[in-house]
Amino acid sequence: MSEQTLKRVDLIFGEYSNEKYKVLATSLERTNEDILTDLLESGLRGRGGAGFPTAMKWKYAAEAPGDEKFVVCNADEGEPGTFKDREILYRVPRKVFSGMAICGRVIGAAKGYIYLRGEYKFMVPELKKELESYHEHIKELGLDFTIEIKMGSGAYICGEESALFESMEGGRGEPRNKPPYPTTSGFMKKPTVINNVETFVNVVMIMRLGPDQYKKLGTSDSRGSKVFSVSGDTPIPGIYELELGMPLDRFVDEFGDGDTKAVQVGGASGFCVPRKKFNDTVIGFEGVPTGGSMMIFNSSRSMYNVLHNYLEFFEEESCGQCTPCRVGCQQLLKGIVAVKKGEKKAVYLDQLMKLSESMKITAKCGLGQSVANSFSSIVNNFKEEMIY
Amino acid sequence: MTKKINLTIDGIHVGVDEGATILEAASSLNIHIPSLCYHEDLCVAGNCRVCVVEQENSKNLPASCATPVAEGMVILTNSMKVRMARKHIVELLLSEHNADCTKCYKNGLCELQGLASQMLTGDHLFLDLVPDKKYTIDMFNTAIIKDDSRCIRCQRCVRTCEELQSVSALGVAHKGNKMKISTFFEHSLFEVVCTNCGQCVNRCPTGALIERNYIDQVWDAIYDPGKHVVVQTAPAVRVALGESLGMATGRIVTGKMVAALRRLGFDSVLDTDFTADLTIIEEGHELLTRLKKALVDKDPTVSLPMFTSCSPGWIKFIEHTFPDYLPNLSTCKSPQQMFGALAKTYYAQKRKLDPKNVVSVSIMPCTAKKFEANRPEMRSSGYKDVDFVLTTRELGIMIKQVGLDFEALPEEKFDSFMGSSTGAGVIFGSTGGVMEAALRTAYEIVTGREVPFEGLNILPVRGTEGEVREATIKIEKVKPEWGFLEGVELKCAVANGLAHAKTIMQNVRDGKANYHFIEVMACPGGCLGGGGQPIPTNKEIRTKRKAAIYQEDMGMPIRKSHENPEIVEIYKEFLEHPLGHKSHELLHTSYTPRKRY
Numbered sequence: 001m002s003e004q005t006l007k008r009v010d011l012i013f014g015e016y017s018n019e020k021y022k023v024l025a026t027s028l029e030r031t032n033e034d035i036l037t038d039l040l041e042s043g044l045r046g047r048g049g050a051g052f053p054t055a056m057k058w059k060y061a062a063e064a065p066g067d068e069k070f071v072v073c074n075a076d077e078g079e080p081g082t083f084k085d086r087e088i089l090y091r092v093p094r095k096v097f098s099g100m101a102i103c104g105r106v107i108g109a110a111k112g113y114i115y116l117r118g119e120y121k122f123m124v125p126e127l128k129k130e131l132e133s134y135h136e137h138i139k140e141l142g143l144d145f146t147i148e149i150k151m152g153s154g155a156y157i158c159g160e161e162s163a164l165f166e167s168m169e170g171g172r173g174e175p176r177n178k179p180p181y182p183t184t185s186g187f188m189k190k191p192t193v194i195n196n197v198e199t200f201v202n203v204v205m206i207m208r209l210g211p212d213q214y215k216k217l218g219t220s221d222s223r224g225s226k227v228f229s230v231s232g233d234t235p236i237p238g239i240y241e242l243e244l245g246m247p248l249d250r251f252v253d254e255f256g257d258g259d260t261k262a263v264q265v266g267g268a269s270g271f272c273v274p275r276k277k278f279n280d281t282v283i284g285f286e287g288v289p290t291g292g293s294m295m296i297f298n299s300s301r302s303m304y305n306v307l308h309n310y311l312e313f314f315e316e317e318s319c320g321q322c323t324p325c326r327v328g329c330q331q332l333l334k335g336i337v338a339v340k341k342g343e344k345k346a347v348y349l350d351q352l353m354k355l356s357e358s359m360k361i362t363a364k365c366g367l368g369q370s371v372a373n374s375f376s377s378i379v380n381n382f383k384e385e386m387i388y
Numbered sequence: 389m390t391k392k393i394n395l396t397i398d399g400i401h402v403g404v405d406e407g408a409t410i411l412e413a414a415s416s417l418n419i420h421i422p423s424l425c426y427h428e429d430l431c432v433a434g435n436c437r438v439c440v441v442e443q444e445n446s447k448n449l450p451a452s453c454a455t456p457v458a459e460g461m462v463i464l465t466n467s468m469k470v471r472m473a474r475k476h477i478v479e480l481l482l483s484e485h486n487a488d489c490t491k492c493y494k495n496g497l498c499e500l501q502g503l504a505s506q507m508l509t510g511d512h513l514f515l516d517l518v519p520d521k522k523y524t525i526d527m528f529n530t531a532i533i534k535d536d537s538r539c540i541r542c543q544r545c546v547r548t549c550e551e552l553q554s555v556s557a558l559g560v561a562h563k564g565n566k567m568k569i570s571t572f573f574e575h576s577l578f579e580v581v582c583t584n585c586g587q588c589v590n591r592c593p594t595g596a597l598i599e600r601n602y603i604d605q606v607w608d609a610i611y612d613p614g615k616h617v618v619v620q621t622a623p624a625v626r627v628a629l630g631e632s633l634g635m636a637t638g639r640i641v642t643g644k645m646v647a648a649l650r651r652l653g654f655d656s657v658l659d660t661d662f663t664a665d666l667t668i669i670e671e672g673h674e675l676l677t678r679l680k681k682a683l684v685d686k687d688p689t690v691s692l693p694m695f696t697s698c699s700p701g702w703i704k705f706i707e708h709t710f711p712d713y714l715p716n717l718s719t720c721k722s723p724q725q726m727f728g729a730l731a732k733t734y735y736a737q738k739r740k741l742d743p744k745n746v747v748s749v750s751i752m753p754c755t756a757k758k759f760e761a762n763r764p765e766m767r768s769s770g771y772k773d774v775d776f777v778l779t780t781r782e783l784g785i786m787i788k789q790v791g792l793d794f795e796a797l798p799e800e801k802f803d804s805f806m807g808s809s810t811g812a813g814v815i816f817g818s819t820g821g822v823m824e825a826a827l828r829t830a831y832e833i834v835t836g837r838e839v840p841f842e843g844l845n846i847l848p849v850r851g852t853e854g855e856v857r858e859a860t861i862k863i864e865k866v867k868p869e870w871g872f873l874e875g876v877e878l879k880c881a882v883a884n885g886l887a888h889a890k891t892i893m894q895n896v897r898d899g900k901a902n903y904h905f906i907e908v909m910a911c912p913g914g915c916l917g918g919g920g921q922p923i924p925t926n927k928e929i930r931t932k933r934k935a936a937i938y939q940e941d942m943g944m945p946i947r948k949s950h951e952n953p954e955i956v957e958i959y960k961e962f963l964e965h966p967l968g969h970k971s972h973e974l975l976h977t978s979y980t981p982r983k984r985y
Contacts, residue, residue: 320567
């Protein structure tokens with residue numbers, strides 16, 4: 001195993017500047033156009049997993065007509081195998097608040113919300129204390145932008161942005177039809193920027209370093225670094241900030257236990273990459289994107305069990321509103337069990353594969369469109385484990 | 389002017405208004421995209437995904453009902469990809485659905501069944517999920533049955549209950565594979581705020597929400613030689629029944645309906661319009677009495693505005709939602725219940741029948757009437773006043789059961805007595821009708837002259853769907869005994885659909901409105917859009933039924949309730965005078981405050 005093949009970075013978790021909210025203060029001295037230009041130049045894409053260009057999102061919201069706008073920080077972090085936002089909010093909350101405040105100034109919002117995963121309730125007292133200090137500083141800086149915490153209630157689907165708004169508004173967590181997109185009709189049907197926790201921190205990093213310095217990390221499609229949650233069959237599970245665009249084989253070299261059979265990239269709704277594809281898989285928007293979850297499986301694991309577990313999760317966590325996701329998940333689960341038991345012939349997997357394709361293109365929301373990813377990638381690569 | 393958006397659908401260029409959906413654009417080209425959760429009356433849900441289409445340069449298939457058109461869009465509604473996906477979706481719905489069609493009340497009328505037959509789903513692509521589910525059937529309600537095993541979770545009912553009716557008795561519970569349409573704490577419909585209006589039944593695409601039918605009980609009564617079965621037919625039935633039997637929307641089928649009922653074997657075919665006229669006499673006098681108490685006696689206990697009480701969905705709504713306003717409800721029973729009470733008293737006496745052998749059946753455009761007939765207070769004849777309530781749809785089924793060629797039937801007349809009616813009785817079937825009928829009579833009682841509107845048509849109170857209608861009628865040159873009403877401006881309001889009723893009630897409660905008389909009908913468009921009317925329903929259909937009702941009114945020789953000769957007769961022979969002792973015993977009732985939960 002080669003030493004230190006991956007570039008470890010210390011941007012996100014890097015120390016605060018000496019002076020509290022210094023980056024925020026200097027950023028607020030700049031014009032909105034300047035900030036947007038830097039963001040665009042940096043190539044920053046959303047860190048929640050979908051990778052929408054952040055500068056564009058902010059620009060659309062800034063241009064959207066409306067007297068009231070909102071900034072929402074998505075800290076629902078429900079994807080199985082992801083636990084990096086908790087760490088970010090725990091260790092560098094000021095960077096998150098600063099990113100939100102900069103966004104608020106750029107789009108013209110006076111109110112920000114952190115939608116915090118229900119299970120992270122224990123963090124609230126600390127965050128509130130930190131927010132008090134933030135509110136004092138923001139007053140001194142002369143910006144009208146307050147931040148409030150809204151608690152989630154534990155539904156996976158509420159990480160989907162429009163379901164998150166429904167939940168924040170007190171409704172049932174169900175995704176909305178798109179268009180309209182959040183930048184024109186988000187929280188309370190007002191123009192809203194919703195970004196992942198990590199995205200806001202990246203904004204602050206770009207403000208501090210400048211886009212040129214930031215761009216030195218990553219590839220042309222995937223700029224910057226990313227915080228990964230590494231779990232599974234690894235001697236060193238934990239949270240690591242790594243450069244984007246890394247080849248998967250080097251990641252496995254460094255984090256695997258020497259017997260890695262597959263890596264599930266992007267959590268239960270992500271893709272399973274088998275050993276034979278490690279060397280031509282890139283972790284980034286040009287290859288396999290991830291919100292941060294990297295689950296490593298060694299040869300002692302049954303991929304059937306892994307898939308069964310994911311499907312059980314989705315069968316329960318689908319909001320249930322649209323047919324492909326609600327019934328599709330149940331069919332995939334019942335289907336693999338039937339094949340395993342021999343109640344259905346192995347060719348039934350082909351039928352299910354076609355179904356998974358339909359689910360991907362017809363489901364109402366981003367979650368529904370991705371629930372079948374693990375099914376198709378695991379069944380394609382480990383078919384024999386599904387049958388025997 | 390609205391901006392035009394140009395797009396191409398299946399190779400055809402089309403320009404449509406900005407904001408239109410792909411589904412609407414396709415429909416303007418007569419391209420019918422199949423759909424399930426979509427309903428013209430409701431907000432867009434986009435959750436069944438049956439209506440997906442292919443969009444050029446897009447990986448995903450958007451739902452055409454939920455996607456607005458965009459300039460230059462290229463859409464395919466029947467590509468290979470679309471057909472495969474759509475078939476998968478229908479197969480998925482079927483796999484979760486109790487497809488025991490021959491045992492289903494909606495067999496032949498089910499939208500899912502229609503799609504399944506279109507898509508040749510006989511090969512059952514996927515596993516049957518129904519055995520894994522613990523579906524429940526709520527059979528405890530007298531009006532509506534809810535069978536979760538037939539539900540496809542399109543949420544039309546939920547949207548109906550919330551948006552159109554602001555009742556929210558139905559909602560979505562749980563998630564994922566356990567997601568279901570449910571009530572508060574999964575109680576039976578009879579234990580929750582449900583008003584039994586049946587608007588959800590009208591919109592349910594499958595057999596998940598249906599009326600409780602009493603067809604077999606009615607047949608039993610008809611075939612029982614010891615029973616004398618009288619049937620009454622509500623005003624809105626005669627303008628919609630034809631739809632159930634393959635006729636065009638908006639056809640008036642009064643005569644054929646009477647002929648059909650006779651052939652089904654009812655002993656006497658009578659008309660609810662008769663008691664609608666009676667309601668007007670009683671309710672008109674009640675209003676005038678309340679006005680006198682308020683204006684002359686300055687009685688602080690008198691409750692104004694007075695609300696109409698003909699719509700049992702509205703009654704249950706106000707009992708749950710605004711119980712403090714129950715004294716404002718007219719104490720008059722609905723025409724159905726007045727009829728029932730008289731059928732086993734006045735009618736039985738006149739026909740020399742033992743009331744215990746009289747079975748009274750009503751044909752109603754309504755599911756809430758089934759609940760109303762079962763109220764404990766509706767037994768003032770000493771028997772259950774109305775034994776069985778059938779919806780327009782159920783009558784349609786009975787007519788089909790005996791193989792009558794409905795369209796070829798001759799036009800026959802109602803039996804007498806309690807069979808004659810006026811135009812005023814007919815318009816009870818439409819929103820604003822009770823108000824108009826009441827004004828035609830009350831104005832004349834007070835002034836001795838006809839209402840000052842051309843052809844008796846009081847257009848300002850003719851309700852319009854989707855709004856609260858207000859009107860002011862100035863009372864002038866009154867008869868001496870009504871002197872206290874001289875110059876009074878009678879303020880009226882009309883609402884249809886419970887969401888609008890709620891708006892009116894809130895205005896009344898907040899003191900923003902000082903009406904004297906308010907007519908409320910629980911269903912959109914009034915009874916003609918009732919929960920027991922033929923399916924489907926939409927604004928166009930209701931508009932045609934409404935036109936038919938007013939056409940029927942115009943064609944009646946008598947158009948004012950107090951001129952109905954049988955009404956004159958019943959007061960002479962039996963009731964003596966309006967609001968008299970007998971009236972109070974038989975024609976008036978009281979109400980029960982109920983909780984929200």
